Amino acid sequence: MKKFDLLLDNKILSLIIIVICLASFLKPWLLINGILIGSLYSLGSIGLSLIYGNLKFANMAHGDFMTLSSYIALTLMMFLFPNSENSTSVGPFTFKYELLMVMPLAAIIIGLMAVILDKLIFKKLRKLNATSAAIALCSLGLAVSIRGFIQFIWGTDSASFPRESKLFWDLPFRIKIPPDMFFCSVVAVIIAIIFYLVLFKTTLGKAIRATSDNPDLARITGINTDRIILYIWFIGGILAATAGILISVQQALITPVMGWKILIPLFAAVIVGGIGNPIGALIGGILIGITGELATGWINPSYKPAVYFFVLLIVLLLRPNGILGNKGRQF
Amino acid sequence: MKTTHPILVAKEITAGYGEQVIIRNINLELYKSTITTIIGPNGCGKSTFLKSISGIIDPVEGSILINDIEVTNLNTFELSKMGLGYVPQSENIFPSLSVIDNLKMGGYILDNQKYKINLNKVLEMFPDLKNKLFDSASNLSGGQRQMLALSRALMLDPKIIILDEPTAGLSPVIVDEVLDNIIALKKSSITVLLVEQNAKKALSISDNGVVFSFGKKVMEDDAKNILKNKQISKLYLGG
Numbered sequence: 001m002k003k004f005d006l007l008l009d010n011k012i013l014s015l016i017i018i019v020i021c022l023a024s025f026l027k028p029w030l031l032i033n034g035i036l037i038g039s040l041y042s043l044g045s046i047g048l049s050l051i052y053g054n055l056k057f058a059n060m061a062h063g064d065f066m067t068l069s070s071y072i073a074l075t076l077m078m079f080l081f082p083n084s085e086n087s088t089s090v091g092p093f094t095f096k097y098e099l100l101m102v103m104p105l106a107a108i109i110i111g112l113m114a115v116i117l118d119k120l121i122f123k124k125l126r127k128l129n130a131t132s133a134a135i136a137l138c139s140l141g142l143a144v145s146i147r148g149f150i151q152f153i154w155g156t157d158s159a160s161f162p163r164e165s166k167l168f169w170d171l172p173f174r175i176k177i178p179p180d181m182f183f184c185s186v187v188a189v190i191i192a193i194i195f196y197l198v199l200f201k202t203t204l205g206k207a208i209r210a211t212s213d214n215p216d217l218a219r220i221t222g223i224n225t226d227r228i229i230l231y232i233w234f235i236g237g238i239l240a241a242t243a244g245i246l247i248s249v250q251q252a253l254i255t256p257v258m259g260w261k262i263l264i265p266l267f268a269a270v271i272v273g274g275i276g277n278p279i280g281a282l283i284g285g286i287l288i289g290i291t292g293e294l295a296t297g298w299i300n301p302s303y304k305p306a307v308y309f310f311v312l313l314i315v316l317l318l319r320p321n322g323i324l325g326n327k328g329r330q331f
Numbered sequence: 332m333k334t335t336h337p338i339l340v341a342k343e344i345t346a347g348y349g350e351q352v353i354i355r356n357i358n359l360e361l362y363k364s365t366i367t368t369i370i371g372p373n374g375c376g377k378s379t380f381l382k383s384i385s386g387i388i389d390p391v392e393g394s395i396l397i398n399d400i401e402v403t404n405l406n407t408f409e410l411s412k413m414g415l416g417y418v419p420q421s422e423n424i425f426p427s428l429s430v431i432d433n434l435k436m437g438g439y440i441l442d443n444q445k446y447k448i449n450l451n452k453v454l455e456m457f458p459d460l461k462n463k464l465f466d467s468a469s470n471l472s473g474g475q476r477q478m479l480a481l482s483r484a485l486m487l488d489p490k491i492i493i494l495d496e497p498t499a500g501l502s503p504v505i506v507d508e509v510l511d512n513i514i515a516l517k518k519s520s521i522t523v524l525l526v527e528q529n530a531k532k533a534l535s536i537s538d539n540g541v542v543f544s545f546g547k548k549v550m551e552d553d554a555k556n557i558l559k560n561k562q563i564s565k566l567y568l569g570g
Contacts, residue, residue, distance in 0.1 A: 203435065203439070206428060206432050206435060206436060207436065207439060209425070209427050209428060210425045210428060210432075210436045212427070213425040213426060213427050213428070214422055214425060216387055216407070216419075217419065217422065217423065217424075217425065218425075218436070219386075219406065219407035219408045219411075220385065220386075220387070220407050220408075220411060220416075220417045220419075220484075221408075221411065221436050221437055221439060221483065221484075222408050222411040222412060222437075222439050222440045222487055223408060223436065223439050223440075224406075224408050225408070
């Protein structure tokens, strides 16, 4: 029976791989787009997965952290560099140097905000032994509140970072890459690698993984898990902020609902990759990005969320713990 | 072996989970370089008592003192800084980390120099771990896991170590090995508090024995006397 299951699994897996390869062969530009967009999903989903894996709840406010970071970066640019509209853009990219300067600042602000929100809300819920579902619902309330705050302060209209129009890069096989998208993907991959190194090669990262494995044992061992949780929120906030700003750059658009909309592929990526596994989130993000983009070659792009959930369904049927979920939590 | 002053005092400890009280009014004193074994039937509150002493659960009533300092309701990680080590019965290692990283986490609050000294000390005590340092802890056998759990707890140089069924699920040969390690702990001036299903073997290496029943301490005596007690032997030591 096991052999049959394995064979069945392999057949379905093989079929999926064949479909992806065939679609990529027919429309390679969609594959490239998928990889580039997927890398941004990965960055967002790593932060989401970090919090999910450690604090055991789905943080519905993650997307709105991403949105808020873009608005904060935009405001910082306007205040600190009022003439940035007229400054030159960075090489072949549409964005200005000033954005690169305010980006780390906005990320730190969101990281600190995540820490404060934990102290004000989530820590109290943990002390009350609230269930994961209750904490997730609370984060949903927080998400709606952040969105309301954004609309109150910045209005409901869309905005964008100061930019200068640039040509796409023309490559063989009708592949056209917007330079910004390439930049964002490279930054996303670099940050994902840095995060991986922090998690697996530093004492802090190992303490985060130990806390995720068994918080009681971590405390007995002498690890101040309350402090580790604050680090987790800070890192999660920074990852969310970076992803949010990069997505705004890539889409050349900032809207109050952009983070909320992207939450669907992010959750799909986290679950497909295996909850709590950074490498899983990276793979999940790219897989979701590729399948979503390839599907637009044949179906209306508005059906993309359905494709994400189709992929999610197939992966979970084959591997209920996600692609890399079988080895247990890795954070 | 008993010194006059206890290193740990548990006074009138009442504890449980949520509304459910499991143990009531337990008193216990531990003395330096002694082994104390708690025996009793399943569900009598042995593990609950260990958890309440080590800060995993907060006692509803009572107080705990280590070297005359009140530590009741103190954070677990602060207790570990004060020299109290605890090895739970199950889930006592970090499975996603390697063996060396488990030990590194054991010495998380130590500076680098002290960490290296303690690591060497622990590996001398458990040489089998030397060849497994870079293996994933999840791949270790039951006996090796216990050794790792014990080594991890020893990384902070504890004065008191609390062990919850350290031989559970191990083969007889490994059980003897673990008990030998516990004797070695006592020789290195560590106070050991032990809950053990292999009650006869555990009492045979212990200085003191304590009997729990229905959440209460019903007897405390020299371990040899408990082993000789026919009623206790019949009820809890398999005749």
